[in-house]
Amino acid sequence: MKHEAAAHKDAALFEPLLRTGKGFYVTVAVLVIVVAWGAYAYVRQLVLGLGVTGMNRPVFWGVYITNFVFFIGLSHAGTLVSAILRIVKAEWRRPFTRAAEAVTVFSLPFGAGSIILDLGRPDRLLNVIFYGRFQSAILWDVTSISLYMLSSIFYFYLSLIPDIAMCRDRLNVGSLRARLYRFLALGWTGSEHQYRRLDRLMNIMAVWLTMLVVIVHTVVAWIFGMTIVPGWHSAIIGPYFLCGAIFSGVGAVIITTAILRRVYHLEDYIKPVHINALSLFFLSLSLLWFYFTFVEYFTTFYGDEPAHMVIFNAKFWQEFSPLFWVMVVCCFVIPVVVLSNPRTRTIAGAVAVSVFVNIGMWLERYIVIIPPLARPRLGGIGSYIPTWVEWAITIGCFAFFVLLYTLFTKLFPVVAVWEMHEARQQSIPETMERMRSYMPGVAASPLSKEE
Amino acid sequence: MPRWGMVIDLDKCTGCQACTIACQAENNVPFAGPEQAALGRAIHWHEVLADVKDEHGELHARFIPRPCMHCDDPPCVKVCPVGATYVDEEGLVRMDYQRCIGCRYCTTACPYGIRYFNWYTPDFPEPYDQHLTPGVPVRPVGVVEKCTFCIHRLERAKREAAAKGRELTDSELVLLPACNQACPASARYFGDLDDPESTVSRLARNPRAFRLLEDLGTEPKVYYLVEEKA
Numbered sequence: 258m259k260h261e262a263a264a265h266k267d268a269a270l271f272e273p274l275l276r277t278g279k280g281f282y283v284t285v286a287v288l289v290i291v292v293a294w295g296a297y298a299y300v301r302q303l304v305l306g307l308g309v310t311g312m313n314r315p316v317f318w319g320v321y322i323t324n325f326v327f328f329i330g331l332s333h334a335g336t337l338v339s340a341i342l343r344i345v346k347a348e349w350r351r352p353f354t355r356a357a358e359a360v361t362v363f364s365l366p367f368g369a370g371s372i373i374l375d376l377g378r379p380d381r382l383l384n385v386i387f388y389g390r391f392q393s394a395i396l397w398d399v400t401s402i403s404l405y406m407l408s409s410i411f412y413f414y415l416s417l418i419p420d421i422a423m424c425r426d427r428l429n430v431g432s433l434r435a436r437l438y439r440f441l442a443l444g445w446t447g448s449e450h451q452y453r454r455l456d457r458l459m460n461i462m463a464v465w466l467t468m469l470v471v472i473v474h475t476v477v478a479w480i481f482g483m484t485i486v487p488g489w490h491s492a493i494i495g496p497y498f499l500c501g502a503i504f505s506g507v508g509a510v511i512i513t514t515a516i517l518r519r520v521y522h523l524e525d526y527i528k529p530v531h532i533n534a535l536s537l538f539f540l541s542l543s544l545l546w547f548y549f550t551f552v553e554y555f556t557t558f559y560g561d562e563p564a565h566m567v568i569f570n571a572k573f574w575q576e577f578s579p580l581f582w583v584m585v586v587c588c589f590v591i592p593v594v595v596l597s598n599p600r601t602r603t604i605a606g607a608v609a610v611s612v613f614v615n616i617g618m619w620l621e622r623y624i625v626i627i628p629p630l631a632r633p634r635l636g637g638i639g640s641y642i643p644t645w646v647e648w649a650i651t652i653g654c655f656a657f658f659v660l661l662y663t664l665f666t667k668l669f670p671v672v673a674v675w676e677m678h679e680a681r682q683q684s685i686p687e688t689m690e691r692m693r694s695y696m697p698g699v700a701a702s703p704l705s706k707e708e
Numbered sequence: 709m710p711r712w713g714m715v716i717d718l719d720k721c722t723g724c725q726a727c728t729i730a731c732q733a734e735n736n737v738p739f740a741g742p743e744q745a746a747l748g749r750a751i752h753w754h755e756v757l758a759d760v761k762d763e764h765g766e767l768h769a770r771f772i773p774r775p776c777m778h779c780d781d782p783p784c785v786k787v788c789p790v791g792a793t794y795v796d797e798e799g800l801v802r803m804d805y806q807r808c809i810g811c812r813y814c815t816t817a818c819p820y821g822i823r824y825f826n827w828y829t830p831d832f833p834e835p836y837d838q839h840l841t842p843g844v845p846v847r848p849v850g851v852v853e854k855c856t857f858c859i860h861r862l863e864r865a866k867r868e869a870a871a872k873g874r875e876l877t878d879s880e881l882v883l884l885p886a887c888n889q890a891c892p893a894s895a896r897y898f899g900d901l902d903d904p905e906s907t908v909s910r911l912a913r914n915p916r917a918f919r920l921l922e923d924l925g926t927e928p929k930v931y932y933l934v935e936e937k938a
Contacts, residue, residue, distance in 0.1 A: 316748070317816050377852075381807070384790040384807055395813060484787065484817045635920070
């Protein structure tokens with residue numbers, strides 16, 4: 258079928274699947290060592306108890322819960338870039354979709370997993386199913402995150418099928434991989450009929466996932482927002498977390514695509530014009546994030562209620578202030594300065610900003626979660642210093658995420674080949690047609706949507 | 709059905725902390741050791757909080773003994789994902805140590821900070837390991853624990869009264885929990901808040917009575933009598 262021709266034109270996208278350099282093995286080896294170190298730390302924690310962390314009373318939650326919110330946030334990248342931009346027919350999304358969906362699928366297990374890492378009795382995890390109580394926000398999370406995880410894996414797999422079939426038909430690989438491709442391709446032949454069905458299902462899933470993004474991150478925020486802890490108990494925390502999640506997720510997409518572009522020589526596919534479009538969106542998210550931050554803290558400050566002000570003060574001028582102000586610089590000052598200037602809004606500039614934004618967003622989660630715990634209502638000041646065990650597990654999670662991603666890039670094309678082909682074949686005439694229909698005084702072309 | 713509650717007279721309290729010590733011994737609270745205690749890992753089901761205020765240029769200090777408030781509408785119970793903490797039919801906020809998954813959502817949700825977590829496997833050095841209170845389970849690592857209003861004493865007293873074919877009397881109840889029994893100033897009272905004749909319900913109606921963080925709407929069942937003497 259016509260899409261099969263894509264495999265030739267887009268040979269560069271299959272190159273990483275066929276040739277593997279020394280750099281890959283070194284990367285994997287380093288990542289495996291880091292993951293093993295994190296696993297060792299977790300085994301220690303399992304054997305000895307959560308006492309090996311820095312958590313205490315009153316700071317009962319620490320970096321694990323921070324990681325939980327952060328990873329779930331990261332995962333919204335895929336859905337945003339792939340699903341939402343698909344719905345609004347933003348054509349510049351195409352080189353990003355696969356890379357973004359992979360960020361979603363590979364970061365979600367670490368978001369959900371961080372909750373398990375934090376449990377005092379992970380052996381009793383299934384109690385959540387046997388004795389689950391829907392009055393608890395944790396149950397809302399368990400439900401919505403599992404649904405989101407299943408849905409995004411399904412969506413990811415759907416969009417992989419035509420590419421897997423191309424791998425099956427075109428690549429000369431070992432029998433194990435050939436069998437894997439044959440199995441995963443589900444007998445895809447690439448007929449018009451199949452593509453039409455795939456397109457329809459992808460559209461339905463895109464709408465479904467967009468809804469889930471809003472629900473999932475709002476519910477994540479509600480773990481905090483639904484309690485009466487000052488600094489957590491606010492209506493804005495849901496949308497604030499959602500905005501931050503998409504913000505850090507877009508950053509993650511910029512970083513990963515820039516790395517893939519460099520390592521796998523995808524300069525023809527991921528061009529400065531694509532990064533520029535994503536950067537402008539990124540910039541607007543930074544402004545939106547600042548708006549939420551300002552509204553949240555100004556309301557607290559003006560209201561001047563003592564219970565809320567002790568936490569405000571802890572963040573603004575006391576022991577948490579270095580982290581707070583670094584967060585403001587990372588999430589607002591740097592993005593606005595760098596990305597609003599066309600001369601610095603380059604690929605390198607966008608990547609640098611994305612790194613800062615992700616550091617800043619991790620700090621934001623920390624700053625939202627820890628200070629309210631460190632100022633209990635009945636007085637006293639709590640302190641919290643994470644131990645090496647917590648850092649090892651945290652770094653291990655990030656390394657594991659990168660490791661899964663790296664292995665994925667060796668098995669499947671990182672840019673959706675069939676989507677690129679679809680763009681060339683259909684979207685260009687379709688977009689022209691659409692433009693004509695917007696304008697008065699332009700004769701409608703006889704070009705029809707039918708093939 | 710009774711609704712158990714407590715009244716603490718701050719005028720009588722001397723801040724001696726006998727209540728805290730009695731509670732530790734009675735309820736098999738594990739030893740934390742100085743190092744862990746400095747990290748904020750020590751468990752005290754009962755604590756005496758010092759409340760120091762500067763009032764019109766004059767320092768004003770008072771002690772507030774703090775057991776679990778056994779709220780009628782407890783924020784901790786609301787957030788538990790597995791029903792490991794619950795309000796029983798007599799109004800006590802209970803813990804199921806066998807079901808708790810150790811997520812510590814309840815510990816963050818409790819505005820009174822009365823919940824504690826077992827960071828390590830509980831440790832009872834010799835000779836304390838030979839003197840654990842029978843009928844009080846030792847908690848495993850990784851679960852949350854808290855004040856029970858000495859429910860084991862309450863259950864025993866109920867059984868003994870039932871064996872004699874009578875109800876528990878108010879005078880038997882007043883000093884029932886270990887903290888109340890140990891109080892040298894007789895500042896603490898325990899009993900049924902729903903019985904209009906009981907000591908606690910009479911004192912709870914006293915104009916001096918107040919509860920901690922009352923405006924949060926948690927409906928605590930521990931009442932304090934505010935000091936009259938400066």
